[in-house]
Amino acid sequence: MTTRVITLKELAASLDLSITTVSRALAGHEQIALKTRERVAQAARQAGYVPNTAARTLVSGRSGFVGLVLPIRGPNLVDSFLGEFVTGLGEGLVSHGADLILATAALGHSELSVLRHVVESGRADGVVVTRIAETDERLAYLRERGFPFVAHGRLLDSDFDYNWLDTDGAHAFGEAFDMLYELGHRHFGLVTISEAMTFRHLRQDGLAAAIARRGDPSVRLDVVTAPRFDQQARIEAVNRMLRGPDRPTAIVALFDELALTVMEEAARAGFSMPRELSVIGFDNIAASAYAPPGLTTFDASIRQCAREIADMLLTVIAEKPGKPLTRLIRPTLVARASHGPAPQTRS
Amino acid sequence: MTTRVITLKELAASLDLSITTVSRALAGHEQIALKTRERVAQAARQAGYVPNTAARTLVSGRSGFVGLVLPIRGPNLVDSFLGEFVTGLGEGLVSHGADLILATAALGHSELSVLRHVVESGRADGVVVTRIAETDERLAYLRERGFPFVAHGRLLDSDFDYNWLDTDGAHAFGEAFDMLYELGHRHFGLVTISEAMTFRHLRQDGLAAAIARRGDPSVRLDVVTAPRFDQQARIEAVNRMLRGPDRPTAIVALFDELALTVMEEAARAGFSMPRELSVIGFDNIAASAYAPPGLTTFDASIRQCAREIADMLLTVIAEKPGKPLTRLIRPTLVARASHGPAPQTRS
DNA sequence: TGCAAAAATGCAAACGTTTTAAACTTCGGT
DNA sequence: ACCGAAGTTTAAAACGTTTGCATTTTTGCA
Incomplete structure (x- = not known):
């Protein structure tokens, strides 16, 4: 042997x-x-x-690897996001002969320190950064270093240019509003999270913009906020909205996990969907198809996005384009059975 | 910059x-x-x-990386397996200062050729191999090369020694049978796949062994087989079992995805669960909790298994133990509402 | 056959580390 | 003041490639 x-x-x-x-x-x-x-x-x-990869890398300065620092996650990861994302990245990279390095942040270490290590050890020629926060120190670091990267998601204030790909959550939430408005809904609810992530603002602003565009003063929007990872607090927040004296007829959730909680709590409270209540989510996780009555949501096609991110990053690495590369992907509506016409009787 | x-x-x-x-x-x-x-x-x-990683690797012969060749997958990956698995691997590796390399098989290339490339380019000090098939050329290759690896899953004929960690599907399926038998069921159905994977045999054999152990000649087991990735064929296979003249009162599915199909088709056929039909799955994917009436299944705690695999592999790399390392993990029953007592009236 | 130009090949340095073996320092003991 | 030993530090080779430059071989033409 x-x-x-x-x-x-x-x-x-x-x-x-x-x-x-x-x-x-x-x-x-x-x-x-x-x-x-x-x-x-x-x-x-x-x-x-x-x-031999090491020898080649040493002399050429190119490793042929792209780095991804795994987002630190809680004990329960229920969705298929990460799996789809790395699969898509892999598919995008392999056609150019590149491969993926997954770096994990150890318990004591910050995501940034791991990123620094990946960059400065020369393991990777570029990195992918996900889950962009409102003020993201990773992006600041990468810019300062002049290291190739593509962000999955955006910062809010784009006073500095960088390469990103994002799903157009603002458009989706506007589309959701328009659809529900046409169905007669006037009283809306938004279930969101308190985490400082940009996608939260983008989606909420998209909803608000659509409401403003409609210019109907009878439209009402209630908002409840829950912490990201506390299921109990989520349930309480949802019930604050559902059990109040004057509940919305249509609830939009920031993402499917929240929407599923809304549907569970609504079912527990005895509301029939979509007759008495419409619910719309975002992400199209697998469970959404199975949770009765079937959650209407938006599909962001993570795998395809990841493939494009890989392509973009390889372009950035190879060509160092002057203008930053940006792509805004429009999610597609997956119409299931959790939305319908507004109930006729309004007290 | x-x-x-x-x-x-x-x-x-x-x-x-x-x-x-x-x-x-x-x-x-x-x-x-x-x-x-x-x-x-x-x-x-x-x-x-x-x-610099490349320089260090070149001289020391150790890259500090562990490789995983991404299993080639169809267009739709609904479960969170891959995400949990790489998260677990990452967690296990990072505590020893190692990181993960994800290699993807390009369209024309076999998984084996990618594995060869990973091994022989010196990118990794060891590899993890998942989804072990009945006769697995990857394992044969790795043995011949004498390259450190840990398999997630087993071969059937263990005439050659290697390091593996597996979930004890045989035990789980035996447990499922015993539980259902105690609930009065005598007529069982097994929905399985035609793919040449070892876990299929192990689980089916575990079920058969439990039946034999019970020694009750009135117990009956029907088996239907579907191709792995053809949803239409799956539905047909399931209906062959459900719509026959004499259907089982309890159906065990090889994994949750199949069980969910059983539940959907059973609901479509108008059977009430668990009153008229009990269904049990395996894997505990997220959708199982949401699909009515809530699928009873087994949880294999993928993330924890992956973490142990990482530990095992690092041990193998560092110490080259004479005896192979093996671990059999017993899955835990997740009792939901899809199983219950056998129906009283039997025609 | 000779010669220049073109074509093909090779030498040696470089990449950033680790490691073997050797060299230099310090210091206590005589 | 000298010696050996222990305590420190260093020079140089090695890892397996890529690449600028030099060298050798071939070719075409006079």
């Missing part, structure tokens, strides 16, 4: 050529005779030669 | 020491004077020195 790995020197010796020539031949340089190139390629294939 | 990354040579120059001394000081060698060690550590911290 323990077969040795063949090296360029050995391959060269077996061909009676210099290391230089073999290296160039494998790289397909024109200056090497075609005949030689073929001979080398043949021998390399047969010997199962694979160039 | 574009701050340069500091190198060992520069750090040594700034301290007026040789590269050797600084390297050793940072590594904490006793032979370097304590005073010097502290001085170096201080300067390194202040300068933000991070050793």
Whole structure:
């Protein structure tokens, strides 16, 4: 056992050529005779030669890796986001011969320190940054370093340019409002979170903008806020909205997990959906299709987005474009059975 | 912008020491004077020195990475398996200072060829192999190479030794049978897949063994088989079992996705669960909690398993133990509302 | 056949570390 | 003041590539 790995020197010796020539031949340089190139390629294939990554990286300065620092997560991760995201990244990268490095933040260490380590150890040629917070120190660091990156999500104040791809939550929430308004709804509820994430503002602002655009003074919007990871507090917040004296006829949740809580609590309170209450979410997680009566939501096609992020990042790495690359992806409505016409009888 | 990354040579120059001394000081060698060690550590911290991974890997032969070849997957991945798995691996690795490399198989390439590339390019010190098939060429390759690995799952014929961690599906399916038998069920159904994966046999055999152990000749087991990724064929297979003249009172599905299909089709056929039909799954995916009436299933705690796999692999890499490391994890029953006593009236 | 130009190949340095073996310092004991 | 030993530090090689530049070989033409 323990077969040795063949090296360029050995391959060269077996061909009676210099290391230089073999290296160039494998790289397909024109200056090497075609005949030689073929001979080398043949021998390399047969010997199962694979160039050593470390050596190549050391001399070329390119590792062929893209880094992703895993967002620190609570004990329960129910959705498929991360799986879809890394799958999409992988698919996008592999077509260019790149691979993915996943770095995890240890308990004591901040996400930023892990990012620094990834960048400065030369492990990666670029990084992907997810879950952008309102003031994100990671982006500030990467900009200062001049290190290639693409953000999945945006900052609010774009006074500094960077590459990003984001789902157009503002548009989706506007679309949700318009659809519900056409269905006769006038009293709306928004269930949101208190975390300092930009997507929260973008979606809420999109909803508010759509309301303003409609210009109907009879439209009302109630907002409740819950902490991100406290399920008990979420339930209480939802019930504050549901059990009040004058509850909305349509509730929009910042994301599906919240919407599912709304549906559970609404069912517990005996409201029939969508007859008495419409609910709309965002993300289209798997459970949304199964939770009765089937949650109407928006699909952001994470996997496809991740693939595009990979493409963008590889472009940034290879070409260092002057203008930043940006993409705004419009999510698609997944109409299920949790929304419908506003109830006729209004007290 | 574009701050340069500091190198060992520069750090040594700034301290007026040789590269050797600084390297050793940072590594904490006793032979370097304590005073010097502290001085170096201080300067390194202040300068933000991070050793270059490629250089270190090249000379030491250790990359500090563990590889995972992403299983090729269809367009729709609904579960959170991959996300939990990489999160768990990351958590397990980071405590030992290691990180994860995710390699994706490009469209034309086999998973094996990607694995070969990861191994022979020296990118990783060890690999994790998931989704073990009946005759798995990856395991054969890794054994031949003598390369450190841990398999998530087992081969059927253990005539060759290797390191693995697996969930005890056989035990779970036996437990499911016993529970259902005690509830009065005698006519069982098993919905399985036609793919050549070992977990399929292990679970089915566990069920069969429990039946045999009980020794009750009145127990009956019907089995239907569907291809893994064809939802339409799945539905047909499930209906073959459900709509037959004499359907089982309890159906066990190989995994939750199949169980959810059973529940959907049963609901469509008008059967009430668990009154007329009991259903049990395996995996405890998120949707199982939401699909009415709530699927009873087994939780394999993927994240925790992945963390242990990481630990095992790092042990294998560091210590090359003579005996293979193996762990069999017993899944825990998650009792929801899809199982209950057998219906009284039997035609 | 000779010679320049073109084509093909090779030498050697470089990338940033770790490590072996050697050299230099310091110091107590005589 | 000298010696050896212990305590420190360093020079240089090595890891496996890529690449600028030099060298060798081939080719075409006189």
